[in-house]
Amino acid sequence: MRVTLPPELQETAMLRREMIETVLGRIWASPRINEDFAAICATGGRFSGTASEKAAVELLAKRLAEAAGTPVRREAIPYRGWTRHGAGVTDARGREHPAHALGRSPSTPEGGLEAPLLDLGRGTPEQIAEAGEKVRGAILLVRHEYMIGTGHVHRRKKYETARAAGAAGFLIACNEPGMLPVTGSAGDGEPGNIPCLGLSYETGAALAAQSGSRIRLHVAGEFEAREAENLFATIPGREPELVVLSAHIDGHDLACSAIDNATGLACVLAAMEAIRDLVPGLRRGVQAAMFNIEEWALLGSAAHLRNLPSGERDKLVLNVNLDSLAGAEGLTALTSGAPGVADFIAGALAPTGLSIGTYAPFMGNSDHANFIRHGIPAFRLCAGFDAPQSNMRFLLTPADTPEKVAPHQLKLAASVAALLVLAGCAAETLPPRFGAETVRRITGG
Ligand SMILES: [Zn+2]
Incomplete structure (x- = not known):
């Protein structure tokens, strides 16, 4: 499909060629994403409140600090x-x-x-x-x-x-x-x-x-009464605005929640590692956000966004949410029909000849939904959309295990995520934030 970009989004298609080559080269030339994926799976199912989840938080806090090259902020969220x-x-x-x-x-x-x-x-x-x-x-x-x-x-x-x-x-x-x-x-x-x-x-x-x-x-x-922790690592750009790259930490205890969502976490680490020295020269910064208690009706991201002072929340201009994005071929962005988002994605990937599917109806099935509820353009990347024979059929069962995920799927997913975040940081203008009426129209309530 040929995509014609509106003029205000054209810069997203103009990530410098060397920048694209650097980022893709780093992701594809390194075995690191496989190692991270295996290590995250080895912590177990990460059901919130278990020793497995706590072990994953410690592992991820350490690896995120290394990958982003910046200290990690831990945010405690009280919950039942x-x-x-x-x-x-x-x-x-x-x-x-x-x-x-x-x-x-x-x-x-x-x-x-x-x-x-x-x-x-x-x-x-x-x-x-x-x-x-x-x-x-x-x-x-x-x-x-x-x-x-x-x-x-x-x-x-x-x-x-x-x-x-x-x-x-x-x-x-x-x-x-x-x-x-x-x-x-x-x-x-x-x-x-x-x-x-x-x-x-x-x-x-x-x-x-x-x-x-x-x-x-x-x-x-x-x-x-308990507390769970969200993790954040922020690399500032030239201006205060931030693109949020998110994935949820927690999972279920029947297996090791490999597809859902060790894939998302490993891709956040790989993308941050690949772009971290490029972001400071771009217009916007990036914030990696690893949310907890997602499997409990998105509690971790809901509390985080609700508790942010509005001045801080206003800096968040785009959310790229990674949830279950390897384990099947074909990536899809669930855009919630937010204005301009599908064009932004097409434009950001156009220089590489890659394209992904988009699906507009709102699906409140991961943390991007809470960004949408605050009027922040957000989309979820996932694999296997409308592919019921793919390995995604094992989500939430004892068969959500590491061998369901192929290394090339992880690398492709991390590449797409990194390019989308980088384009979000570089673009002159992004898809616009939206008001309460549009939120109601999108979410149906
Ligand atoms: Zn998930």
């Missing part, structure tokens, strides 16, 4: 922590099935929760509405879906609809066979939440055959 204990389902014939509590599930009472099971297939809000009064007091069984694509209905949406309709419990079965329980977070642990569990495809199929019968589920967990 939760520890997962056991969970399981007893079917109508008394057979036990394994299950994995969704994040922040309330515990069931002594003896478990017993209620009729109602299989609603996908479990879209329309299907839940259609089931009417049958939902009240029932344990709903719905299906997880391929998350990175058109038409995906998020687990959280299904859970909230089920809860609002009076369901007593919520089960979500993996859409991928292979005895892989699925996880994720659902409610916020406040009163009115309902017990929620992730199941394997096979357990979902076994239970579906008993729809209408009474089953029993049990889940235990513990809430306590």
Whole structure:
């Protein structure tokens, strides 16, 4: 596709050739990104509040300082922590099935929760509405879906609809066979939440055959006040404005959260290392932001942006958010339809002959969504968009493991991220910030 840039964005296509060659050469000639990726995966699943997450924060604080060549600032975010204990389902014939509590599930009472099971297939809000009064007091069984694509209905949406309709419990079965329980977070642990569990495809199929019968589920967990840390490294440009390059630190405990999101973290490190000596000569600076508690409804970035003095927040002019961007071929930018962003991306990559897909409808599935909510142009880079056979189908399961990610995918993703950030730092003008009305139009509320 030929792209004609509006005049005000043309400088983004004019990153100096030597600069592009330097950055791409550094990323492709070094094995460092593979080493970082392996080291991050080796810390484990990084579920917020666990020793694995703390170990990852220490590793990343050290590596980010080295990669950016500047001290790292640590920001403590208080939040309501939760520890997962056991969970399981007893079917109508008394057979036990394994299950994995969704994040922040309330515990069931002594003896478990017993209620009729109602299989609603996908479990879209329309299907839940259609089931009417049958939902009240029932344990709903719905299906997880391929998350990175058109038409995906998020687990959280299904859970909230089920809860609002009076369901007593919520089960979500993996859409991928292979005895892989699925996880994720659902409610916020406040009163009115309902017990929620992730199941394997096979357990979902076994239970579906008993729809209408009474089953029993049990889940235990513990809430306590905690703190998580976000990490920041800032390299100033000639003017105070900053482009934010972000990725989330935390993950889930079923595997080592390799695709989601060791890939994003490794790419932030590689991109910072590749551009750090170039940024001081450019118009804008770059801030690497590693956010925590993303998997808990984006808490870490939400608190960070909310707590920033408005003068500081006004300096943030673009967010490039890296989440699950290797493990499949093909990169896509989720632009939320923010004005000018798709053209900016095309222009920034044009000198290299690279191009990536863009998807405009708002997807509030990663930290870029909080930048959008503050009127800051933001996009998420991800891999495997609308490629349900790709390895991205293993997100949130025990199969999100390092061998799913090829080194060339990591390097390509880091290259695209670095070029986009650098163009953001260099461009004479960027896609404009936007007001509350545009935020409402984009986010639908
Ligand atoms: Zn993620």
